[in-house]
Amino acid sequence: MRMSGGPAERGRRLEPDVRREQILAVAVRLFGERPYAEVSTTDIADAAGVARGLINHYFGTKRGLFIEAVRVLVTIPAVAVEQLPEGDLATRVDASVTWFLDVVSRHSRSWLAAVDGGGVGRDADIERVLQEADDVAADSILVAVGLDGEREHRDELRAMVRAYCGLAKATAREWLEHKTLSRAQVHVLLSTMLVTLVEKVFKEMS
Amino acid sequence: MRMSGGPAERGRRLEPDVRREQILAVAVRLFGERPYAEVSTTDIADAAGVARGLINHYFGTKRGLFIEAVRVLVTIPAVAVEQLPEGDLATRVDASVTWFLDVVSRHSRSWLAAVDGGGVGRDADIERVLQEADDVAADSILVAVGLDGEREHRDELRAMVRAYCGLAKATAREWLEHKTLSRAQVHVLLSTMLVTLVEKVFKEMS
DNA sequence: CGTACTTGTTGACACCCGGCCAACAACAGG
DNA sequence: CCTGTTGTTGGCCGGGTGTCAACAAGTACG
Secondary structure, three states: OOOOOOOOOOOOOOHHHHHHHHHHHHHHHHHHHOOHHHOOOHHHHHHOOOOOHHHHHHHHHHHHHHHHHHHHHHOOOOOHHHHOOOOOOOOOOOHHHHHHHHHHHHHHHHHHHOOHHOOOOOHHHHHHHHHHHHHHHHHHHHHHOOOOOOOOHHHHHHHHHHHHHHHHHHHHHHHOOOOOOOOOHHHHHHHHHHHHHHHHHHHHHO | OOOOOOOOOOOOOOOHHHHHHHHHHHHHHHHOOHHHHHHHHHHHHHHOOOOHHHHHHHHHHHHHHHHHHHHHHOOOOOHHHHHOOEEEOOHHHHHHHHHHHHHHHOOOOHHHHHHOOOOOOOOOOHHHHHHHHHHHHEEEHHHHHOOOOOOOOHHHHHHOOOOOOOHOOOOOOOHOOOOOOOOHHHHHHHHHHHHHHHHHHEEEEE
16 A cells, blocks of 8 residues: 555656655645654655655755645635625624634644644744734634724734634634534634624724 | 853752752743754753753753743742632623733743743643643633632533633733734733623533 | 762763755656 | 756764763761
8 A cells, every 4th residue: 555645666756846745745744643843854755755855955944844834734725705604793703613613623633733833833934824824814704704894903903813813723722632622612612702802802992 | 240040160069959940940041032942952051050961860851841941931820819809700800811911921021932832832741731731720710700619511611711711822922922912902802702701602501 | 087988960972863965867858 | 879957865964862871079987
């Protein structure tokens, strides 16, 4: 049996894009299984059936490869935002939360590994990638709750919603990792809190 | 000038506890300044005026030392919980949030470094330390909001409050690190959300 | 005061990991 | 079949970590 993305024949020449994607796929898998420090470039090279030096050739550094992997994992399809129902705030929030929980549960393991930075921690580059992902997510949420028109307090709004993303991540962890909350409970919590954020917190701030 | 915890005389014999604390203090300082991967055991040993091998002697491994350091940083004095005002929910929540923001802002740099796992992040052991800290914090919050008596849904409650801790951390980061929110805004957000969690989310779950 | 014992401390050694780079060889074009 | 391009390899080097036997500071005892 040969794993997908595994070795074919050593030394075989591939198109740069193809080889790059192959290594990246292997890296995504391994970084999803173990924390950053416990995955060596040798592991990745072996799993990809490739010389270790090739990783540096394509990604420069191990961290560079990791950043690419995280970017793949946290990048969410923006299409979903456009097919939200028309109804009132509660309806749209409900749909958004449902969508979020679906996405997260689908590839929960990798997602969990990615959102906490895989363990590199306060590293500037990775922090930036995660922050960018949060920004994208925050903008999607703003669209979903119908506050994307706000010009006045745009920066504060995004900051608040990014903070809400922290709540969403922590809540998802309770559900998927510690299994202390059910999906239904998580759903109620995230919906209620988001509605509160929009209807009460935002108003009290302005 | 000699830094506190710095070298005195090489080879000087100290009581194990004293030496241990000295090294730990140095480690806390350095891990607060730079991420985990950028602090070598050599750095710590030099800063403590000690042979590198001694670190392994006392803490086993670099990660072991780091875990101890994180534990020091995230452990919060439990005394404060007892001197909360008597008033209604809103009053007690307000006081709790004020206390939290005070503590966090006092040593913001080290705290920020600690709560995100500082670097090794997310390996099982460090996850456990952070989780323990969250548990302690969650229990304090439950006392503060007067829900520590609940027996029926105790586990769900704690899980919800731990999720809230994720919100608190993310919000504090927006305030202290990205400076996108003011203290007043953070205060309103955390207070409102905690009240909602207790009054609405918890009720809808039961 | 000298000696032997305990044990905190040291320094060197072995091993692993990541980045670099010159040589190699697979494929295409002539 | 030869030749140029370039994807790929494997070894080298610097740096970091854990281990361990030897060392020596301090202490108890004669």
